[in-house]
Amino acid sequence: MVTNNPSKQVSSQTAGSQLPKEKWLYQWLPLLSIVILATLLRFYQLGEESLWVDEFHSLRAAEELKLHFRVLYFAFLRVWMLFGTSDAWLRSLSVLFGIACIFVTYQLGYRLVGRSTGLLSAFVIAVSPLFIRHSQEVRFYMLSTFLTMVGTLALVYALEKLTIASVGGWIIARLLAIYATPINILLLLPDVILALFRFRHQRRVMIGVIASISALFLLFIPVFLNPEFLNAILQFMSKADVGGRRLGIPELIGQLPAATVFWPMQQLPKQQFWLYGFHGLTMLGLLGFLVFNKRRSSRLNWLAAWAFLPLVVLLFVSTTYGYLWSPRYILLATPYVIILLSAAFIQVWAWNRFVASAIALIYAVSLGGGLLHYYGEKNITDWRGAVQIINANEQTGDVITVPTGFINTYVLGRYYSGSNSIYVAEALSPYRRVEPETIQQGLAQLPIESRLWLLYVQPKGKNARDSEQAFQSVIDEQFTVQTHEVFSGYLDTIDLFLLIPNSVSKETAVDKLAFDPKLIKN
Structure with missing residues (x-):
């Protein structure tokens, strides 16, 4: 090793050969x-979690x-x-x-x-x-x-x-x-x-x-x-919280952690607020x-x-x-x-x-x-897991419904491997406020013979609660919920329902084999 200590004698040839390597x-x-x-x-x-909506975009x-x-x-x-x-x-x-x-x-x-x-x-x-x-x-x-x-x-x-x-x-x-x-x-x-x-x-x-x-x-x-x-700029800004909002000290300092x-x-987790704060x-x-x-260096001013x-x-x-x-x-x-x-x-x-x-x-x-x-932890919404549940538990004649054509094309188009019919119910879109009558009309148009798989994206925004209540009232009135799974992410949440219309006899609608979500490996 090259050293400035004169007590250590190192030949110039050895030093010359080792210095470049040590420096590197x-x-x-x-x-x-x-x-x-x-x-x-x-x-x-890397591939553990499902793609999420922005990745599909x-x-x-x-x-x-x-x-x-x-x-x-x-x-x-x-x-x-x-x-x-x-x-x-x-x-x-x-x-x-x-x-x-x-x-x-x-x-x-x-x-x-x-x-x-x-x-x-x-x-x-x-x-x-x-x-x-x-x-x-x-x-x-x-x-x-x-x-x-x-x-x-x-x-x-x-x-x-x-x-x-x-x-x-x-x-x-x-x-x-x-x-x-x-x-x-x-x-x-x-x-x-x-x-x-x-x-x-x-x-x-x-x-x-x-x-x-x-x-x-x-x-x-x-x-x-x-x-x-x-148009893309205007569409992007239209999804922002228009009007702005006042930012508190926690929101400002929170960007550092x-x-x-x-x-x-x-x-x-709430119990960890103090640590990260x-x-x-x-x-x-x-x-x-x-x-x-x-x-302080003047170049820090550049930074x-x-x-x-x-x-x-x-x-x-x-x-x-x-x-x-x-x-x-x-x-x-x-x-x-x-x-x-x-x-x-x-x-x-x-x-x-x-x-x-x-x-x-x-x-x-x-x-x-x-x-x-x-x-x-699961950080993003598990679209893949939701669709895999359908893949493992669907029956011939089931109807699958999604709220938007985008989800049909890119989410089910990527993860769904079955052959049952898929329908788009725009009345369930999470981006607009809907009334119970609109949801009823949208679901009534579906050719449901026995069972309905419904992927529902929970709405956000100021009208989210009203839309959620309208949706839930229709489900409670017209269907029996056989299965309900929730998949949450840091930006959105989806519900997967297996529904049976109240007009359909349960003896013919429910398969003898119980639904088992454990068949799916998340």
Whole structure:
């Protein structure tokens, strides 16, 4: 081993041969270990849970592949589907981008702060249940995050030393990120501010910055002017909580544990509120320590700009127009917050190791609980499990009813293996308020001879309770419930009913073999 200790005699030939290897191990072995850990966590139980509604939307978008406002990921997915269509295979595309994010996180942390910060940031993202989740779903979030971070890294190089390669890399990465999801356009706000401030005394460079921004907008015009893009934006915003809502302190601070140790926060057990609330306050304290530390590097201000300027915009939109204060929407800023937290922890470690050890212990306990919950509980609605119950227990002549054509085409089309007739009852749609008469008319049109399998999506929103009561009143009046199974996820809940019309004789309707949901392996 090469050492500066003169008491240890090492020949120049030996030292020369060992130094490159030791340097390589020192620089890359910790990062490779983190990447291996991240890979294991992301492939573990990859196909265990069913696809959920948003993932089915991704499949539809990939099959149709129009000039959509998130077209880039769907183009990648369409090619990916040529080589396999299993749930695990489809999700593995996001795994690749999720792993790539760890490399870029390390590079950003290393470049802006230091090697220790880069490694710690990469580790936090590697084990974060939030990042694991989005790496395990057929959605665009990890591609989007990867591209935004690549664009930021390119801009860092440009701010350090302006070159055609760095500026070109920034333009291309930002453009692709916006094609991945338009919300990434918010990162142009800190980009422009930092570039104009950095080159404020160089007029020609400032003109170049303005020209680069203009080029970005010009390159995005083909999508922006497309009618389907505008319709998709309007449809997306129509599903938001229009009018906004006031955000409390818990909702603001809650994003810190959501980003680092626990997902989804909607499933956080009440008895653990204090632990994860304390973890959030600890993370907030780290950011405060960074703010008031006089030895703070000026480059941390760059990170703060990328972390908080987009969040300020999203916070304003969430409180005034539509609620977007969700971990998946603020993901564009989350990596920079994590790098700031890592930099703060390194500084606390240098200041007081006892305090740093206490923070690390809180983080470890919180993370352990978060990972146990993530891998041990059902986090999303088990559409596959519901359909498998039908597959195992249906009889010839049964009728299957779903509330929307989308569920018929993509959910049953993927998981249903039987041959009974499937009908769509739009009256049961979860996206509108319905009266009992409407539900009765919708069900009366079904040719039910003996048994009805009914998949019902519980409605949400201000009219949800009225619609639920209307549905339940019709079921109680016209049917006998033989089986009722509930499948809950963090965003939606579905009910699976096996119903027998009251007009049908139970002796001919009920099979002698009892229904046994244990036949299904969830």
